[in-house]
């Protein structure tokens with residue numbers, strides 16, 4: 001199952017679903033929308049009328065990406081059936097064309113990360129400052145957490161059900177990029193092997209990024225807090 005959180009993504013959805021359906025015609029897709037003011041949920045309901053494998057959960061208001069994933073995974077773990085969950089962004093930054101390969105790899109690995117910083121991966125349409133922040137952030141998070149993954153802030157991640165079940169998701173406390181780092185860190189500590197697959201990440205053309213100074217600060221604090229609490 002694909003799990004796609006949305007906040008004001010109305011203009012990306014048609015293309016997103018079209019590109020997913022070209023490679024995975026029947027894969028269930030769950031959108032988790034935080035009651036976007038731009039009418040994202042309405043747009044999704046329109047797509048659902050033509051595609052019975054699309055589902056939508058609407059939450060009452062914007063509560064953050066980490067909270068969207070935590071709440072959704074906790075609910076999905078109570079529903080039997082689905083073998084794996086693939087988290088991806090709605091803004092077409094994560095190439096849907098790689099999904100069949102990710103699905104294949106999830107047959108062999110508990111966690112598969114779409115990585116920009118592996119040979120063969122890259123980022124398109126970011127300026128030097130945005131690239132530098134991401135590179136430095138990843139380097140710093142990797143040094144402090146010691147998780148051997150080249151793209152710790154990636155949000156394009158496939159999880160086998162068993163990998164998520166061991167995590168105590170209700171105890172997480174981060175949003176934004178910090179959430180992505182915390183997920184990989186906790187998976188690594190739980191003993192899960194994390195496999196990386198190179199991807200070409202393309203910055204969004206439609207809609208606005210939720211990237212902000214507060215999100216950078218939170219992401220900077222997570223590895224530090226963690227490192228500090230381990231040493232003392």
Ligand SMILES: Nc1nc2c(ncn2[C@@H]2O[C@H](COP(=O)(O)OP(=O)(O)O)[C@@H](O)[C@H]2O)c(=O)[nH]1
Nearest residue numbers: 005006007034063064065068089090209210211
């Ligand atoms: N449900 C939900 N989705 C969110 C929230 N914040 C961001 N998203 C979604 O998370 C994905 C990544 O967000 P984006 O703004 O592109 O972040 P960036 O790629 O770091 O610039 C997109 O699909 C957003 O619509 C939120 O508070 N709630």
Ligand SMILES: [Mg+2]
Nearest residue numbers: 089091093204
């Ligand atoms: Mg984005």
